[in-house]
Amino acid sequence: MTAPETESFESLSVESAAVLRQESAWQRVRRNGAVRFGAVALALLIGIAAAAPWLGTVDPSLFDAGSRDLLPGKTGDITTLEGEIIRHTFFMGSDSYGRDIYSRVVFGTRVSLAVGVCAALVALAFGIVFGLSAGYLRWLDGVLMRIMDGIMAIPAILIAIALIAAWRGSLVTVIVAIAIPEIPRVSRLVRALVLTIREEPYVEAAIALGTPPWKIMLAHILPNTVAPLVVQGTFICASAILVEAILSFLGVGLPPDIPTWGNIMAEGRVQFVEYPHNVFFPGIFLAVTVLAVNILGDGLRDTLDPKMAKRV
Amino acid sequence: MHSAAQTGEVTLTPGSQGDVTLTPPGSAVLEVRELTIALPAGGERATAVSKVSFSVHRGEILCLVGESGSGKSVIAQGIMGLLPPALPVTGGAALLEGEDTTRASPERLRQLRAARMSMIFQEPMTALNPVMRCGEQLDEVLVHHTSLSEPERRAKIIATLQEVLLPDPARMFAAYPHQLSGGQRQRIMIAMALVLDPALLIADEPTTALDVTTQAQILKLIADLQARHGTGVLFITHDFGVVAEIAQRVAVLRLGELVELGAKDEVLKRPRHRYTKMLINAVPRLEPHGRAADTDAPVVLETRDLDKTYVDRAWFGKRRNVAAAKRVNLSVRRGQTLGIVGESGSGKSTVARCIVRLIDPSGGEIHLHGEEIARRSHGDLRPLRRRVQIVFQDPYRSLNPRRTIGEAIMEGPLNYGVPRAEALERARRLLALVRMDAGALERYPHQFSGGQRQRICIARALALEPELLIADEAVSALDVSVQAQVLRLLEEIRTEFDLAMLFITHDLRVAAQVCDHVAVMHQGVVVEYGAAEQIFLQPKHEYTRALFAAAPGRDFAFGRA
Numbered sequence: 001m002t003a004p005e006t007e008s009f010e011s012l013s014v015e016s017a018a019v020l021r022q023e024s025a026w027q028r029v030r031r032n033g034a035v036r037f038g039a040v041a042l043a044l045l046i047g048i049a050a051a052a053p054w055l056g057t058v059d060p061s062l063f064d065a066g067s068r069d070l071l072p073g074k075t076g077d078i079t080t081l082e083g084e085i086i087r088h089t090f091f092m093g094s095d096s097y098g099r100d101i102y103s104r105v106v107f108g109t110r111v112s113l114a115v116g117v118c119a120a121l122v123a124l125a126f127g128i129v130f131g132l133s134a135g136y137l138r139w140l141d142g143v144l145m146r147i148m149d150g151i152m153a154i155p156a157i158l159i160a161i162a163l164i165a166a167w168r169g170s171l172v173t174v175i176v177a178i179a180i181p182e183i184p185r186v187s188r189l190v191r192a193l194v195l196t197i198r199e200e201p202y203v204e205a206a207i208a209l210g211t212p213p214w215k216i217m218l219a220h221i222l223p224n225t226v227a228p229l230v231v232q233g234t235f236i237c238a239s240a241i242l243v244e245a246i247l248s249f250l251g252v253g254l255p256p257d258i259p260t261w262g263n264i265m266a267e268g269r270v271q272f273v274e275y276p277h278n279v280f281f282p283g284i285f286l287a288v289t290v291l292a293v294n295i296l297g298d299g300l301r302d303t304l305d306p307k308m309a310k311r312v
Numbered sequence: 313m314h315s316a317a318q319t320g321e322v323t324l325t326p327g328s329q330g331d332v333t334l335t336p337p338g339s340a341v342l343e344v345r346e347l348t349i350a351l352p353a354g355g356e357r358a359t360a361v362s363k364v365s366f367s368v369h370r371g372e373i374l375c376l377v378g379e380s381g382s383g384k385s386v387i388a389q390g391i392m393g394l395l396p397p398a399l400p401v402t403g404g405a406a407l408l409e410g411e412d413t414t415r416a417s418p419e420r421l422r423q424l425r426a427a428r429m430s431m432i433f434q435e436p437m438t439a440l441n442p443v444m445r446c447g448e449q450l451d452e453v454l455v456h457h458t459s460l461s462e463p464e465r466r467a468k469i470i471a472t473l474q475e476v477l478l479p480d481p482a483r484m485f486a487a488y489p490h491q492l493s494g495g496q497r498q499r500i501m502i503a504m505a506l507v508l509d510p511a512l513l514i515a516d517e518p519t520t521a522l523d524v525t526t527q528a529q530i531l532k533l534i535a536d537l538q539a540r541h542g543t544g545v546l547f548i549t550h551d552f553g554v555v556a557e558i559a560q561r562v563a564v565l566r567l568g569e570l571v572e573l574g575a576k577d578e579v580l581k582r583p584r585h586r587y588t589k590m591l592i593n594a595v596p597r598l599e600p601h602g603r604a605a606d607t608d609a610p611v612v613l614e615t616r617d618l619d620k621t622y623v624d625r626a627w628f629g630k631r632r633n634v635a636a637a638k639r640v641n642l643s644v645r646r647g648q649t650l651g652i653v654g655e656s657g658s659g660k661s662t663v664a665r666c667i668v669r670l671i672d673p674s675g676g677e678i679h680l681h682g683e684e685i686a687r688r689s690h691g692d693l694r695p696l697r698r699r700v701q702i703v704f705q706d707p708y709r710s711l712n713p714r715r716t717i718g719e720a721i722m723e724g725p726l727n728y729g730v731p732r733a734e735a736l737e738r739a740r741r742l743l744a745l746v747r748m749d750a751g752a753l754e755r756y757p758h759q760f761s762g763g764q765r766q767r768i769c770i771a772r773a774l775a776l777e778p779e780l781l782i783a784d785e786a787v788s789a790l791d792v793s794v795q796a797q798v799l800r801l802l803e804e805i806r807t808e809f810d811l812a813m814l815f816i817t818h819d820l821r822v823a824a825q826v827c828d829h830v831a832v833m834h835q836g837v838v839v840e841y842g843a844a845e846q847i848f849l850q851p852k853h854e855y856t857r858a859l860f861a862a863a864p865g866r867d868f869a870f871g872r873a
Contacts, residue, residue, distance in 0.1 A: 200709050201704040201705075201706060201709045201710040202709065202710055202711055202712040203712075204668075204670050204702075204704070205702065205704065205710060205769070205772065205773075206712075206723065207668075207670060207697075208668050208670065208697060208700070208701055208702050208773075209697070209698075209701075209723050209724035209727055209772070209775075209776065210694055210697040210698055210724065210727045210728060210776075211723060211724075211727050212727070215727075219712075219715070220712050220715075223712075223714040223715075224712070224713065224714055226714075
C-alpha cells in the first residue's frame with residue numbers, strides 16, 4: 001500500500017521539481033555595468049602605470065631650461081642624464097623647470113595606485129585583526145573599541161600630517177599615515193559583521209561539532225565578511241588616492257622630486273592663470289581614477305551586498 | 313451561511329481535470345478569469361501563475377492552498393494591484409464586482425483599496441507603521457476615503473476596535489504597534505481592513521506568525537466578522553489545519569496552476585488530483601502513533617532542576633531577571649523520542665541550547681550517560697560535544713554559505729582527528745543515507761532547496777555518531793510534503809542508530825507523529841510531562857488542554873470520506 005504512495009510523494013513534491021539555477025555572486029558581479037566600467041577604467045590605469053617607460057615618456061626628473069613652460073603639443077629639447085640633448089614632443093606641455101608633464105603624470109599613476117591599493121590593504125589587514133578580536137573575544141571589545149573611537153576623534157588628514165612630519169616623507173610612511181585613520185572604520189565594520197554572524201545557526205552548529213574558536217573565526221566567520229570588506233576596500237582605496245594628492249599638494253607628502261599628481265599640481269598652482277595645463281592634466285587623471293574606483297565599489301556593493309546597498 | 317454544495321458543480325475549464333467550481337451566477341464578489349502572471353526570463357518557469365480561474369462569493373471564505381512557490385501570494389498581489397514590475401499580468405482578468413483590477417489605473421486602485429478590497433498580511437509588525445499610533449493609522453484610511461468629521465471618525469474607529477474584540481479600545485487607539493502583542497496587532501490590521509466594510513478581504517497567511525492559541529482566536533474573529541458583514545474572503549494559507557477550520561471552498565495550487573477547486577469536504581476528504589492527495593496524506597495526524605516505548609532502555613540524557621535566567625544589566629537602572637527555564641526535569645532514553653512542546657517564549661529552545669551548551673545554564677544539572685556537563689568548562693566539554701548534536705529550524709541559515717557540503721559534513725570528524733579520506737568516505741555514506749547524490753559534496757548550499765539543506769544538516773549532525781540528536785523546530789520551516797519526508801527520515805535514523813532524540817516543536821501534529829514522551833512547556837516551566845499517549849488522549853493540565861483545543865482542524869479527518 002505504501003509503495004505507490006511513496007513514489008508519487010517524491011515525484012509530486014514541488015521541491016524536487018524545482019531546479020535550482022541560482023546565479024552565483026560572481027555571475028552577478030560580471031553582469032553589472034558599473035563593475036565592468038570601473039574594472040575596465042582601472043585596468044587601463046594599471047596598464048599605464050606598468051607600461052609607463054614605454055609610452056613615449058622620458059625620465060620624469062629630466063629638465064631643460066630651454067623648454068620651460070611649453071604649451072601642450074609643442075616640441076622642444078630635453079637633456080638626458082648623460083648630457084645628450086634629444087627632441088621631445090610635450091603632449092601635455094612642460095612646467096617651469098622644463099620637465100615633461102606627460103611623463104610626470106604617467107609615472108605619477110604608479111604612486112597613486114600604489115598608495116591607494118597598499119593603504120587599503122594595510123587598513124583592511126589591521127581592521128580585520130582588531131575587528132575579529134573585538135567581535136569574538138568579548139573581553140577585548142571595550143578596550144579596543146575605545147582606542148578606535150579615540151583615533152576616529154582626530155581628523156584623518158591631521159593624523160597623516162603629524163605622522164609624516166614625525167617620520168619624514170617616503171612612500172611607506174605616506175601609505176602607513178593614510179592607512180592608520182582608516183583602521184577604526186574597518187574595525188567597526190568587521191566587529192559589527194562578526195557580532196551578527198556569530199549568532200548564525202551555522203556557527204552554533206560548528207560549536208556543537210567541537211570546532212575550536214580560532215577555526216570558527218577563520219573558517220566560518222571571516223569568509224562571510226569578505227563581500228562587504230571588498231566593497232569597503234575600494235572606498236578606502238579611492239579616499240587614499242585623494243588624501244595622497246592632498247598631502248603632496250600641501251607639500252607634506254612625498255618629496256617634490258618624486259612625480260605624484262599632487263606634487264605636479266602643487267608646482268603648477270602658482271602659474272595656474274597663465275599655464276593651466278600644469279594643474280589640468282594631473283587633475284583629470286586624479287578625478288578619473290577616483291571616479292573609476294568609486295563606481296567599481298558601488299557596483300560591487302550592489303551585487304555582493306544588496307542589503308548594504310539599501311542602507312548606505 | 314453560504315453553502316456552495318447546494319448549487320451543484322459546474323466544470324469551469326474543460327482542459328484541466330478535476331477543476332470544478334460551484335457558482336451561483338452573478339453573486340461573485342471576485343472573479344478571477346484565466347489569470348496569467350509572468351516570471352522574469354531565466355527563472356525556473358515562465359509564469360508565476362498560469363490561467364488560474366476561481367471566484368469568491370459574497371459571504372464566502374475561499375482558501376487558496378499551496379506550498380511555497382505555488383504562486384498563491386502572487387495572485388493576491390495581482391488582485392490588489394501590488395505586483396512588482398518584474399511580474400506583469402500577461403493574460404486574464406481579476407474582476408472585483410465586475411471591474412478588472414489588473415487593468416485599473418493607479419488612481420482607481422487607490423480608491424478601491426480599503427474601500428472595496430483590502431488585505432491583511434502575515435507579519436502584523438511590519439505591516440503597521442512603528443512610529444504612528446494605531447488609531448492614527450486607522451484614521452488615515454478614513455481621511456482618504458470618507459468625508460466624516462473628526463469626532464465621527466473617532467467614534468467609528470472605536471466601534472471597529474470593539475468589533476475586533478480589542479480590550480480597552482481608547483487605550484488601543486493611542487498605543488504604538490510595539491506596545492501590543494502579535495495577536496493584538498493582527499486585530500488592528502483586521503480592523504483597518506474592515507473599517508470601510510469592503511466587499512473582498514484578502515488574508516495572506518494572517519495567522520502563520522502567531523502562536524497556536526492566538527491563531528485560533530484570530531481565525532474565529534475573521535470567520536465571525538465575515539459572516540456578520542457578508543464579506544467575501546480569499547484566505548491564503550499553506551496549513552491544512554487552518555483550511556479545515558475556516559474554509560467553505562478550497563482551491564489547490566501547484567507551481568502556478570490550479571489543480572483542484574471544490575467544497576471543503578470534497579477536497580479534504582475525497583481529493584481528486586494526485587497532488588492534492590499527496591498533500592493531504594502528508595498532513596500529520598493529531599493522534600499519537602501508539603508505538604510501545606521500551607521502559608528499560610538506558611537513560612542517555614537527564615536534566616535535574618535545570619534553570620536558565622537571563623540577566624539584563626543596564627548601565628543605569630535596575631537589573632532585570634528573566635527566567636527562561638525554571639526547574640526543568642527531563643530524561644531521554646536510548647532509541648526514544650522526547651518532544652518538548654510549547655508556544656514561542658515557552659523556553660523550549662532555551663532548554664535545548666543549554667543541553668548542547670550553546671548557552672550556559674544558570675543552575676541545575678545535565679547528565680549525559682551519567683556524566684555531569686552543565687558546569688564543565690568549554691575545554692573539558694570538548695570530548696563530550698560529539699555525543700550531542702543539533703539540527704536547527706532555518707535550513708537557509710544552518711549551513712555556511714561559503715563552504716561546500718562536503719566540508720560541512722566532514723568538519724566534525726576532522727575536528728576529532730578522523731583522517732581526511734575516512735571522513736570523506738563517511739560523508740559519502742551519510743549523503744546516501746539522507747537520500748542525496750554524492751555529487752552534492754562539491755556544491756555550495758545555495759544550490760539546494762530547503763528540504764535538501766535540512767537533510768544535509770541531519771547528515772552533518774550524524775557525522776559524529778552522536779547518542780543524542782536534538783531537532784530544534786527542524787521541520788517547522790518546511791512545506792508539508794517536504795516536512796513529511798524529513799520526518800520519515802528522522803524516524804528511520806532513530807531506529808537505525810538507536811538514537812535518543814529530543815524533538816522541539818510548536819506543532820502538535822508533528823509531535824504526535826514522532827514522540828514517545830512529551831513535555832509541555834509554558835512560560836519556562838514544564839507544566840505536563842508524560843507518555844505521548846497519555847498527554848494526547850487525557851491531558852491533565854489546563855494549559856495542555858487549551859493548546860489542544862486551539863490546534864486548527866483538530867477534529868477533521870483528512871482524506872477520510
